[in-house]
Amino acid sequence: MSNNLFETPIEFLKGVGPKRGELLRKELDIHIYRDLIHFFPNRYIDKTYYYKINQLQETNSEVQIIGRLINFKTVEQKHGKRLVAIFADETSQMELVWFRGLKWIKDGLKTNQAYVIYGKVSQYGNLFNMAHPEIELLSEHKASLRSAMQAVYPSTETLNNKGFTSKGFNKLMQQLFIESENLIKENLPLYLIDELKLISKKSALFNIHFPKSQELLNKAQFRLKFEELFFIQLQLITKNLIRKHKIKGHLFEIIGDNFNNFYNDHLPFELTNAQKRVIKEIRNDMGNNAQMNRLLQGDVGSGKTIVALISMLIAKDNGFQSCLMAPTEILANQHFIGLSELAKDLNINIQILTGSSKAKERKLVHDSLENGTLDILIGTHAILEDKVQFQNLGLAIIDEQHRFGVEQRSKLWKKNKIPPHVLVMTATPIPRTLAMSLYGDLDISVIDELPPGRKPIKTVHLYDNNRLKVWKFIRDEIHKGRQIYIVYPLIQESEKMDYKDLMDGYESISRDFPLPDYSISILHGQMKPADKDQEMRRFAAGKTNIMVATTVIEVGVNVPNASVMIIESAERFGLSQLHQLRGRVGRGAEQSYCILMTSHKLSKDSIVRMETMISTDDGFEIAEVDLKLRGPGDIMGKQQSGVLNLQIADLVRDKDILQLARQYAVKLLKEDAPMEKPEHAMLRKAFIELNKKKNIWNYIS
Ligand code: ADP
Ligand code: MG
Numbered sequence: 001m002s003n004n005l006f007e008t009p010i011e012f013l014k015g016v017g018p019k020r021g022e023l024l025r026k027e028l029d030i031h032i033y034r035d036l037i038h039f040f041p042n043r044y045i046d047k048t049y050y051y052k053i054n055q056l057q058e059t060n061s062e063v064q065i066i067g068r069l070i071n072f073k074t075v076e077q078k079h080g081k082r083l084v085a086i087f088a089d090e091t092s093q094m095e096l097v098w099f100r101g102l103k104w105i106k107d108g109l110k111t112n113q114a115y116v117i118y119g120k121v122s123q124y125g126n127l128f129n130m131a132h133p134e135i136e137l138l139s140e141h142k143a144s145l146r147s148a149m150q151a152v153y154p155s156t157e158t159l160n161n162k163g164f165t166s167k168g169f170n171k172l173m174q175q176l177f178i179e180s181e182n183l184i185k186e187n188l189p190l191y192l193i194d195e196l197k198l199i200s201k202k203s204a205l206f207n208i209h210f211p212k213s214q215e216l217l218n219k220a221q222f223r224l225k226f227e228e229l230f231f232i233q234l235q236l237i238t239k240n241l242i243r244k245h246k247i248k249g250h251l252f253e254i255i256g257d258n259f260n261n262f263y264n265d266h267l268p269f270e271l272t273n274a275q276k277r278v279i280k281e282i283r284n285d286m287g288n289n290a291q292m293n294r295l296l297q298g299d300v301g302s303g304k305t306i307v308a309l310i311s312m313l314i315a316k317d318n319g320f321q322s323c324l325m326a327p328t329e330i331l332a333n334q335h336f337i338g339l340s341e342l343a344k345d346l347n348i349n350i351q352i353l354t355g356s357s358k359a360k361e362r363k364l365v366h367d368s369l370e371n372g373t374l375d376i377l378i379g380t381h382a383i384l385e386d387k388v389q390f391q392n393l394g395l396a397i398i399d400e401q402h403r404f405g406v407e408q409r410s411k412l413w414k415k416n417k418i419p420p421h422v423l424v425m426t427a428t429p430i431p432r433t434l435a436m437s438l439y440g441d442l443d444i445s446v447i448d449e450l451p452p453g454r455k456p457i458k459t460v461h462l463y464d465n466n467r468l469k470v471w472k473f474i475r476d477e478i479h480k481g482r483q484i485y486i487v488y489p490l491i492q493e494s495e496k497m498d499y500k501d502l503m504d505g506y507e508s509i510s511r512d513f514p515l516p517d518y519s520i521s522i523l524h525g526q527m528k529p530a531d532k533d534q535e536m537r538r539f540a541a542g543k544t545n546i547m548v549a550t551t552v553i554e555v556g557v558n559v560p561n562a563s564v565m566i567i568e569s570a571e572r573f574g575l576s577q578l579h580q581l582r583g584r585v586g587r588g589a590e591q592s593y594c595i596l597m598t599s600h601k602l603s604k605d606s607i608v609r610m611e612t613m614i615s616t617d618d619g620f621e622i623a624e625v626d627l628k629l630r631g632p633g634d635i636m637g638k639q640q641s642g643v644l645n646l647q648i649a650d651l652v653r654d655k656d657i658l659q660l661a662r663q664y665a666v667k668l669l670k671e672d673a674p675m676e677k678p679e680h681a682m683l684r685k686a687f688i689e690l691n692k693k694k695n696i697w698n699y700i701s
Contacts, residue, residue, distance in 0.1 A: 300583025320394025
C-alpha cells in the first residue's frame, strides 16, 4: 500500500472526502494523489513586495501593504451595515471595508497596531479601498513561515463556490505533502540530472507549489517542463523504433529500368540538391526492410511532385503498385495529367480514380488494380473505399497531408497485408517544434530549396479604396499576356454570405472586364466537380484571363502563366492559407505579384499577418509566426491536439527546452533503447507507468 500511496483515490486525502472528491474528478480530472500533485499553479503572487499607499494605482490587482488601523466606523446602508476602517501608512490613508462578520472583525482588530493587509484594491473618488482584506499582525506575519511566492491555481466557478480557491488548493497541497512527500521518487537518470543541473523531482514538485524563491521556482519549472517534454519524446521515438523493428516493410532493393531510364534520360530539368537529398532519404528507407513512414515538407513550388514520381518508379521496379492521394479532384486531375506527361516515355500504366469516375472507368481501374496491370493509381478519398483492392500496394503517397486525418492514414495501411511504405507530402511547413512533438514518430525530409530562376513574388497590402488602381494594374498585366487570380474567403459557418460576396465580386469584375476583350472563369465549392474541372482547364489553357475563386484553388493548383494573386478580405484568412494562395503565382518566368486587399478595420493579429506576408516568403518563418498567433492546437486541429495537452510546458515558449529534451531522448534511446541499463531503471519504471495511463500510443494510426 505505502508504495502505491500515489495511486490512492483523491477522496481519501484529509480535507477532501467523497463529495469534494467527486467534484475534483469531474471538474479537473483529478482522480488520485498523483493527479493532484501534478495539478500545477498557473501563476504566482509575489508576496515579497510591500506597497506604499501612495503607490497604489487602479490597475493594481492584488497588493500587500504594511500600516496601522486608525479608526472604525459602522455605516448603515440599504441592506445591512458595513464596517469601514481607516488604514494608514507613512505616505497616505485608505479604507478597509467589510460587509460580513462585522462584530467579530471589529473585536479582533486593534487600532494603532502594525498590520499587514493583502487583497484587491479599487478606487472610489480619490480614496483607495480594499474589501475583506487578508489581515495579520505584522509581528505574526514576520514570524510565520510563508513562502514568498504564492501559488494561484486555475479554477472553475463551480470549484470556487465549493471552496476550491487557491487558498483551498494550497491547503490540500500541504496535506498532500505531509502524507506523501517521502514517496516522491526520482524518475530521471541521475547522470542527466547532473549534466543538466536539474533539481530533484521532489524539490521540483515542492517548489512548483510552494516556491521558496523565484530562483527555485524557475528551476522547478525548468525541471518539470523538461521532464514532460522528455517523456513525450521518449514515447514518440520509441514508437518509431518499434515500428522500424517490428513492422517489416517491403524491401525495394532494385534500382531498375524505370528509375534509371527516367533519371538518366527523361528528367525535364535538373533536380535541386534538396530534391536529390530527399530522394536519397526515401530510397534508403524503402531499401531497408522497415516500413517507411516519412513526412516530406516542401514549400509550395519546391518540386515535390517529381520526388513522388521517382519514388513510385522505384516501387514499380521492385514489382509493386503505388498510389497517390490528393485532397481534391482538381488536384488529383492535375497530378494525373502532370505525371502522365512526365512518364509518357516510360512503360508505366497510370490511372485516375475520383468521386466522379464513371462506373465503366471505375470497373476498369478496379480490375487492373487487382490483376496487377495498373502501376500507379492517382485519386482522391475514393481510393480509400473498401472496394478498391490492390494486388500489391507497395507505396502510398498522400499529397497535402493536413487535409487528411489519422484515420485515413491507417486505412491506407490496411490496404495490404504488409503495410505499404507511406510518404506524406505537405506544403504547409510545420514549425520544427510542432513537427517534433506531433510527428516525432515520423521521419522528416525537407525540401528547403526552390528550383532555380524563380523571381521572388512582390507582395503588397492595399485597403479597399485602392481598387481602381488595382483594376488598372490587372488590365496592364492582362495586356502583357498574364493571367490573374482573384480569391474570396470561404469560411464554412457563413457559407451563404461568402457565396454572395463571391457572386457580387464576380458580377462587378465581369462589368469592369467585359467580353469580348476579357473572359473570366469562376470556381467555387458549390459547383459540380465536372464543371469545376472544366473551368480549371480553361484557365490553365489560357482561355480565360481572370479566375475568380474561393479557396478551392488553395492547394497545389499549377498555372505558370498566372502572375497576379489578388486576395479579397485578406484579413479573414489565416497566415498559412495566405501563404498557400500566394504560392499559386510565381511559378513561371515572369515577375509575379500578390495583392492583399483589406478593409481599414484591422485587428492587431491581422496587421501582424499582413506585415509577415510582406516581409517574408519563407514558409517556415511564416509558420512560426502563425504558431505564435494561433497556438498549436488550432493549427493542427483537434484530432492531433491531444498530444499537446501539456501540463506545464508550452510549445511556443519552451521551444528550447523541447529541443533539449529531444536531443537527450534521441541520445538515450540510441545507447539504450530498451532502457535496460541499471541507471535507466527508474526511468523505465516511470515510462511504463505513464504509458499505462495516458496511452499516447493510440493517437496515431
Ligand atoms: P510542389 O512542391 O508545390 O508540389 P511542384 O512539384 O508542383 O511543386 O513543382 C512546381 C513547379 O516547379 C512545377 O512546374 C515543376 O515542374 C517545377 N520544378 C520542380 N522541380 C524543378 C527543378 N528542379 N527545376 C526546375 N523546375 C522544377
Ligand atoms: Mg504539389
